[in-house]
Amino acid sequence: MRRKAGIIMAAAALMSLGGCIAINVNEADEAINFSPAPSALLGSWDVSLNHDPDSAPSKTEFIVTDVTAGTFKGRFYGSEVQNGRYTIKGDELIFAGRTSDQSGTYWHSGRIKAHALIQGQTLSDGRNFLMTWTAKRK
Secondary structure: OHHHHHHHHHHHHHHHHHOOEEEEEEOOOOEEEEEEOHHHHOEEEEEEEEOOOOOOOEEEEEEEEEEEOOEEEEEEOOEEOEEEEEEEEOOEEEEEEEEEEOOEEEEEEEEEOOOOOEEEEEEEOOOOEEEEEEEEEO
16 A cells, blocks of 8 residues: 555656656556647657658757647648647547648648657658657657
8 A cells, every 4th residue: 555655656756747647556456557648749849850760860859839639730840730630549549630841731740758869750642751750759
């Protein structure tokens, strides 16, 4: 019981620092699971785009301004995110949306675990590529 109380107090301290996790306590086996809250996606992110394995990643910004009832709003690579959606499955927040420019539509998706690194990918039909990327909170 003391171990459980200590874990809950530590988790409460983590939440007070960022408010980006949800705590699920399973009383039957005293398991405590952490999952990201929707607010984990909010804010500005530094993105490293890995377009060529033989060269350094290029940089851009992902900004999320609002998360509400399974949707999000923001900008990626300077373009407004359209039809942004998210869901939480287990310990991950999974999201997707699209942007566009003169070359066509870009489909973006990613995953984040409890206020950590985003692992994402972007598909471009117009420029004919699939690119992986990572993002760290600014």
